[in-house]
Amino acid sequence: GVRFASTTASLRTETEVDTSENEVVAPNFTNRNPRNLEQMALARKERGWKTTWPKREFWHRLRLERTQHYVEAFVERSNGDVVVSASTREWAIKRHLYSPKGVAACRNLGRVISQRCLEAGINFVNFKAIIPWEHRCDSIQEFEKAVKEGGVVLHEPRRIYR
Amino acid sequence: MAAPLLSAALRGARGGRSFGTAAVLWKRAAPLGPMPNEDVDVGNLEELQRYRSFARYLRQVERAGREPRWWNTYRKHSDPPAEPQTDIGLPRERLSRAEELKERKRILRENRQNAEMERAARLRTVLIPLDEVRAEWERTSGPFHKQRVAKHCGVFRDLFKGATFTPWVALRVQYSQEDEHLVPVYYGNMVTPSEASSPPAVSYEADKGSLWTLLLTNPDGHLRDADSEYLHWLVTNIPGSDIKAGKEMCHYLPPFPAMGTGYHRFIFLLFKQHSPIDFSQDARPTPCYSLKMRTFSTFDFYRKHKDAMTPAGLAFFQCQWDSSVTSTFHQLLNMREPVFEFVRPPPYHPPQVKFPRHQPLRYLDRYRDTQEPTYGIY
Numbered sequence: 001g002v003r004f005a006s007t008t009a010s011l012r013t014e015t016e017v018d019t020s021e022n023e024v025v026a027p028n029f030t031n032r033n034p035r036n037l038e039q040m041a042l043a044r045k046e047r048g049w050k051t052t053w054p055k056r057e058f059w060h061r062l063r064l065e066r067t068q069h070y071v072e073a074f075v076e077r078s079n080g081d082v083v084v085s086a087s088t089r090e091w092a093i094k095r096h097l098y099s100p101k102g103v104a105a106c107r108n109l110g111r112v113i114s115q116r117c118l119e120a121g122i123n124f125v126n127f128k129a130i131i132p133w134e135h136r137c138d139s140i141q142e143f144e145k146a147v148k149e150g151g152v153v154l155h156e157p158r159r160i161y162r
Numbered sequence: 163m164a165a166p167l168l169s170a171a172l173r174g175a176r177g178g179r180s181f182g183t184a185a186v187l188w189k190r191a192a193p194l195g196p197m198p199n200e201d202v203d204v205g206n207l208e209e210l211q212r213y214r215s216f217a218r219y220l221r222q223v224e225r226a227g228r229e230p231r232w233w234n235t236y237r238k239h240s241d242p243p244a245e246p247q248t249d250i251g252l253p254r255e256r257l258s259r260a261e262e263l264k265e266r267k268r269i270l271r272e273n274r275q276n277a278e279m280e281r282a283a284r285l286r287t288v289l290i291p292l293d294e295v296r297a298e299w300e301r302t303s304g305p306f307h308k309q310r311v312a313k314h315c316g317v318f319r320d321l322f323k324g325a326t327f328t329p330w331v332a333l334r335v336q337y338s339q340e341d342e343h344l345v346p347v348y349y350g351n352m353v354t355p356s357e358a359s360s361p362p363a364v365s366y367e368a369d370k371g372s373l374w375t376l377l378l379t380n381p382d383g384h385l386r387d388a389d390s391e392y393l394h395w396l397v398t399n400i401p402g403s404d405i406k407a408g409k410e411m412c413h414y415l416p417p418f419p420a421m422g423t424g425y426h427r428f429i430f431l432l433f434k435q436h437s438p439i440d441f442s443q444d445a446r447p448t449p450c451y452s453l454k455m456r457t458f459s460t461f462d463f464y465r466k467h468k469d470a471m472t473p474a475g476l477a478f479f480q481c482q483w484d485s486s487v488t489s490t491f492h493q494l495l496n497m498r499e500p501v502f503e504f505v506r507p508p509p510y511h512p513p514q515v516k517f518p519r520h521q522p523l524r525y526l527d528r529y530r531d532t533q534e535p536t537y538g539i540y
Binding site: 022032122 | 240288310315
């Protein structure tokens with residue numbers, strides 16, 4: 001009877017009060033996500049450093065460091081901060097390898113780092129910081145092939161200027 | 163004399179306005195630290211160790227470039243020095259390191275004596291099992307890597323105002339689709355709003371009798387205030403790892419990143435409770451589609467309950483607009499969909515000079531308020 005009508009009336013007013021303020025939206029929107037601009041290809045790349053090598057015109061760069069005893073791969077930003085890294089020094093990788101250096105280690109390291117990059121949302125990576133005559137080495141070629149097969153693209157998209 | 167005196171420049175700090183000037187460099191004084199290459203003994207060059215290869219030189223150069231210097235560098239100017247961060251996470255449970263090392267050395271010795279492994283490494287056919295590597299990584303260096311990625315995505319800066327924690331508990335979040343396909347959420351991967359339209363399957367390792375709280379927040383999507391977040395899901399007092407048995411304080415709302423705003427972070431936080439907590443103040447009504455009620459601040463929420471819970475798990479994904487967001491705005495939130503456009507910051511031009519040297523005629527266009535170009539008009 002009356003009670004039923006009043007309950008339905010109060011429910012309706014509740015939902016009206018609830019969502020009527022949703023329409024009020026500020027004209028300027030600020031997105032605090034530091035990865036937003038680079039994922040939309042709008043962020044600045046450091047275009048200077050043209051007289052030195054390696055250049056810093058990238059958002060993320062893949063750097064392979066081969067030492068006498070281990071192989072390490074880092075994905076870092078132009079200011080030097082390492083975002084994702086993988087190394088044969090880690091127990092998780094070391095236990096499955098016969099030797100933590102060499103071509104087989106580089107290849108498996110490539111597979112691992114491409115998996116970690118995709119998990120971290122880094123799909124494009126700059127791989128220009130290799131010395132040209134070392135680029136022809138078997139280990140670096142296998143590493144590059146493994147990273148490409150893992151799904152990470154080895155060149156970054158061009159920044160959108162207009 | 164146009165050149166300011168050194169004493170005048172230094173006096174500026176005391177009274178009156180000071181100004182930046184290179185006058186300090188015109189006076190010869192001792193350097194404020196060691197000069198580079200000071201430690202190299204130029205007397206007997208024959209005894210110096212040579213690089214012998216470019217790779218070794220490059221590695222040293224990269225390492226030296228990362229070191230802090232006493233002179234002003236671009237790195238000091240662009241990234242301010244990091245303040246010491248407070249750790250709000252669980253303490254680390256260190257098992258016996260000696261036993262761990264002994265076990266690892268034994269395994270490595272067995273590997274080196276294994277002829278098959280040696281043959282596979284020599285013929286370059288060895289392929290390590292990636293899922294086992296990932297499982298071991300989650301137990302050993304995973305928490306540190308996740309903390310590092312989260313720091314670079316600004317999670318700690320925006321949610322906890324700089325205080326960090328190491329996510330010791332591995333949080334596995336998976337969105338299931340209609341065709342039995344699973345979309346996992348790791349630390350920063352891309353998930354579309356249509357994939358995230360229903361609550362995900364969350365699992366983690368938990369002892370029996372422990373209580374947990376799960377929170378899904380979006381620090382980037384607030385349509386009115388840039389510093390607050392939107393609460394998408396809050397489940398409290400979860401016994402063990404059974405999410406369904408926990409008390410749902412705020413029901414799941416699918417992500418709604420507005421068109422044109424780019425990528426938003428959606429962060430899953432898992433808190434470990436030391437005792438049952440009363441969350442009645444944070445309870446939202448069951449169909450809560452009011453953005454005002456969903457406005458949330460993780461910092462205030464955590465500060466209120468910080469004595470009884472600590473953050474233990476972290477997972478986040480990046481999300482961009484797609485067509486299902488339109489239906490979320492129209493049907494669930496009952497509002498018109500906002501559409502934004504990216505506005506570039508105005509280009510920087512140095513202060514205008516009366517007699518510019520070696521500048522083209524369009525120099526004047528840069529400082530005029532109206533749009534009257536002096537080139538391209540003929």
